[in-house]
Amino acid sequence: MKVSIITVSFNSVNTIKKTLESVKNQDYSDIELIVIDGKSHDSTVSIINEYKSYVDKFVSESDEGIYDAMNKGIAMATGDLIGILNSDDYLHDNKVITNIVKFHKNNILDISVGNVTQFNIKRTIRIYSSKNWSPNKLKYGFMPPHPAVFIKKHVYDKFGLYKLNYGIAADYEIMIRFFLLNNITWGYSGLTTTKMLIGGVSSSGIKSYRQITKDILQGFSENNIKVFKLFINFRVIYKLIEFIKIKKLNEK
Secondary structure, eight states: OOEEEEEEESSOTTTHHHHHHHHHTOSOSOEEEEEEEOOOSSSHHHHHHHTTTTOSEEEEOOOSSHHHHHHHHHHHOOOSEEEEOOTTEEESSTTHHHHHHHHHHHSOOSEEEEEEEEEOSSSEEEEEOOTTOOGGGGGGTOOOOGGGEEEEHHHHHHHOOOOTTOSSOHHHHHHIIIIIISOOOEEEEEEEEEEEETTSTTOSOGGGHHHHHHHHHHHHHHTTOOOOHHHHHHTHHHHHHHHHHHHHHHHO
16 A cells, blocks of 8 residues: 655754755655655755655645645645645654554545644653544534544545635634534544644644634535534533643743
């Protein structure tokens, strides 16, 4: 089984080396690494070029944001299975892809969901697990961690890519479309696939909450799935508690 890993970068000079190293060090050989750069103006491209023998496809050009870049990568992918690895994240260990492939071979599934560890520059903050997640929880404002979701290429081909009319939650809309609207087959891998840096576009604290909530509700509306707005908005209590905990840890 061929696995395509798509890495999206923009001015990622401080982190992308570790991202690329984590793919390079995998003990699974049939990996297609695709890097889509948003025309960085720091030394990101120079670092990527240092790994040109491991990067199968590379583009550095202006885009319409992170989801546009992801779509470019998916369109270029030739693997059976696709994973997204952002340029400030890295694979958890060198057996991640081997174990993901083994899980998919043993279970005929369209999508697997797993776990990530979230960290700041000092320490691991928490494990974000999909163990107790189910598609119905999307209606309450909860999705599996995006970096731990591995999706068969044919799912994108059949049901579409990330929609660019969403601010910072196009990943949530695509989960609604895949899991609730089209009832794809899925399973919980039990694998911790990714170490994820806190502070990305969708984890930047309370400021992003309103925009994410708006996007989530728009996603349900566009897919003609009824949901109680109160359920989506009510998740603010959990998010506030989480934000306060992370803020305190960052201050230590």
